[in-house]
Structure formats: C-alpha cells, structure tokens
Amino acid sequence: MAETFVDLGFVTAPSGVLVLGMAGWVDYWRELGQPLSERAGAAAASGGGHLRDWLCEAVAVPAAGNGPLLVRARTSPSPFDEEPTIATLEVGLGVPWPETADRSVPVRLGDLPVDRCGMVVGDAVGLDAWTGMNDESADGLADLTYWGRYADDAHAQFGGERIAQYGCEGPHGWLDLPLDEAAARAAELTAWRDRLHGRGLMVSVDEHTDFYRFRRAGWHHPLHVGAIEVGGCRVLGVDWDQGDHSIRHRGERAAGQVYPVTLEADEADAAGGTVLRWTIPPYGFDDEDEDE
Template identity: 80%
Template sequence: MPENFIDLGTVDAPSGVLVLGMAGWVDHWREVGQPLSERAGAVAASGGGHFHEGWLCEAVAVPAAADRPLEVRATTSPSPFDEEPAIATLEIGLGLPWPGAADRSTPVRLGDLPVDRCGTVIGDATGLDAWTGMNGEPADGLADVFYWGRYADDAHAEFGGGRIAQYGVDGPHGWLDLPLAEAAARAAELTAWCDRLHGRGLVVSVDQHTDDHRFRRAGWHHPLRAGTIEVGGCRVLGVEWDQGDHSMRHRGERDAGQVYPVTLEADGAGGTVMRWTVPPYDFDEDE
C-alpha cells in the first residue's frame, strides 16, 4: 500500500551538510566546544551519521545538494492523545543520486533520535550555528506578549489585545511584533494591574523573537505544527510536537528508550532521502 505523504516545505543546505536534530539544544553545541557545523561536517564527510554531546543534544548529519531546495515530507498516524494525525515519518530529499553500487532495497541506518519535547529542526549545518535559543537575543529586536487566566477577560476590557489563534483554536490574548521595550512595559502594566486588583489569576508571557520562538510561531497554523524560518541565511524547517502526544508516546525520550531510527533510503526516482520513522501507536496492544 503506497504511503500518503504531506508536503511540509523546503529547506536548503548551501554548505552541503544537512542536519536533523533536537531543537531544544541547537545553541548548546557552541557552548560545549566544537560548533555544530564542524561536528556535522566531520560526520557527513564519512557518509552521514548520528552525533551527540552528553546525550543532552543529539543530531544526525548527512551530505546534501548545496544548489537546490530540499523537499521535506511527512506521513501521519493517529495520536494516542486525541487520535488526531501526528507525524509518523519525516522524509527529506537530499538532492543526491543513490550510490550506484549500493543495494536500493536495504536502508542504511544512521542512528536514532528521540522526539525532543522542545521540537525538531532540519537545516543547514552552518546556518544552524547562528541559531538563537530560548535565552538568546532576537535579531529583529521584537517580541510577542500573551496573557491568559481567570481574569483575562477583565484584562482585555482594560488593555485590549487580540486573540492570537494557534493550532486551529483561539489562543491567548496579546500583541505580536512589539519592540522589546514596549513589550516589557506592556507586560509590566498587566502584571501590576493584576497584582493590585486580584493578586493572582493572570499569566503574562513575553516571547522574544529568538529562533526558538520563531519556529514555533511558524507552525501555529499548520496541522502538523511544522513551519519554516530563515536562520543564518538558510531556510530551516521546525516541528513543534503536541505536548499531549509527547507525554503519551515519547515521554522520557532516550532515558526511557523512546528513540526512533534515522536511515538513508533510495526513492523511486533514483535519488537519496533521509527518513526518520516514528512507529504508529498500537491502540489494540494498550487496550
């Protein structure tokens, strides 16, 4: 039975090295020694494989065409959390021919990866050296402000702020794309107002436009929470995993043995693809 793939977008790899890795730790590589691009380049030079740093951050690197967009697709299976479609296979076309002497029927195993609670990224190894994590500084000097909780309607009557739709539903109230100083001042006003009148009952969040936040925001309106952003001059694709699905299928990650194989495989046109395969959840077994 043929697989039904969904197009997620394209990435590019001008350095000739493509990385599939844990989003929560991309900026950690440069803090522990060699930059991500150097580690990934060495691995890709040997044909591709898995590498890690203390199992906190993990990735797989492979050679890829440097002169064209690389298509990213996915298949889905029902989530055990809500039975909505969740990613079962990520496939990235590498723009390279399958080696002539290699057996087309046998996948080449590169290693395995956990589903990082903080998300997954696919992008150019050198471009990802520029990634700004959760505590980084936004290059554009902007931030988004959100508020929610028991007194959100009262706060809206006082301060305004639109409903920010996320994942097919109305999200929290807030404002997008504010200068950092204005975002901080608005959050301080909301917090002071709630403290003065209620003491508690309102949560206020300021999300600076780091790459960590931007990739999540890019996936707000995609059914599989996937979106593309530019990082280091390269097009990068990120996937934010549903937290309910993660808790039921992937919780514990590598420590709990929740890791899934990454392979190189031949496609139907004689090209090479990288696949990360998350087995479908077996509803019958748990019932």
C-alpha cells in the first residue's frame, strides 16, 4: 500500500504557541510545579524545543495566532493489521521560514514517544485547561457502555443503543447521561451480572473529561482523529490502535521507541512557510531479530 497524505483538520493557537504532546499526561504538567503554557512559551521564544518533566513530554513551537492551522498526516500500512496508520504528522504553523536559515536543512527539536493514550495538538494556553482521565466531567455528563459474553442478554433486559465505532460494531450503551443516572444504570447492570452470571459483562462509566471527549470524537475516523474545544481553542486529538501500538511503539521512551520532531520549510507553500513534522519510520520486522 502506497503512502498517502490525509487532511486531519485544523487547530487554533491564539496564544501564538503550539504544542504537540502526550494526551495521557497533559493535565500533569501543572501538578509538577509549572503550567504547560509557561514551559511552552519559553521554548517557543527561542524558536521551539522539547519539553520533558517526569513522564510528561511535548514539543512547543511558535505559530500564527490569527487563523486555522492545517494538520495533515502521511499514512502507511500497519504491520499489525495492514490498516492505515500515521507515519508522519505535519502542522502548518503559519509563520515564515527564517530568511537566514537553509531551507533544505530541517531543525531538529527533539523526539517524542507515541503515547498509548493518544497525542494532542493544540494551543499551549488552551491546554492548561485540559481535564485528564481522572478529572471530573466538564459538563456533568457521562457515557455508559457495556460489552462481553452476556451483552446480548443485558441488552434484552436493559436496552441501550449500539454505539458504532470505525471498523467494529462497538458496545451497547447510552451517551450523554447525567452522572447520577449513569451511575445508577451501571449499578443495575453490575447487580444483574453478579446475581445471574458472576462475570462475563464489562460495564464502564466514562465521564466527559477532555481526555475522553477527544477519544470519542475520533470514534468514526479511520485514524482515530477527532477535534474538540479546550480552553476556547480548537484542539486535535490522535488516538492509537492498541494492537498497532503494541507492535510499533511498545515500551515508549523506556524502550527507545521515540521519533524525531523537526521544523522544516514548507515546500508546498509559495509564501515560504514553516511546518512542524513528527516522523515515525516504517516498522521493520528485522528490528525484532536485532533486539533478541
């Protein structure tokens, strides 16, 4: 399968600083003593750079704050299931390439692992408001889903719609329930399962945090990409197929599975703009032999 370019949508960066970072850790930056926006702003002021604190990682760069920034991807087939996966993620920054810099030489900012919980692209200040997987619902709502061996029996008893997702039927459940109602229905399902079967039915209540909302926004996209609003800014989230992640990116930074992030001249831009590019090399099965 040949590599192809895909338009993923756009983001906004009114602060003038764009971040590409690990979605599972966005909310932890502030817990480590300094907001993401302050760290990112300092890196962008020097032309861009890599940020790392404990398990949190991101890259921050200067970007135009007065309009949409296009995000694109080059795809290649996954060694896991041959479905298209992201090989290159590219963001048009809307700022000119420096006149004194060689347009043929990329500027390396560092490298990033592929977070199994996904990646985010968005405004540094907007992401300070990000609610993570352990935070409270942003709108007082939650989704309730259930699946497993006795899902059909549970559906006959309790109902619930089939929540379709790309490439699969998806679980049964209800979307956008008030938190109290979601908790009550989950308790009914769990009590029914324990009374009749003991096991064989999984029940999940997912509160509407930003972390959950970006994953939900990508349910129907072949690359698991979805856009949401965070802190008044449009943010793009990229989820990862867990099977593909386990083959191509397992172990993340601890296992040396990191990929270069660069600033490059945009050859497709007649005005001489700059792009942020994250490049994930094709997977080689020979790599496993070398590791053994």
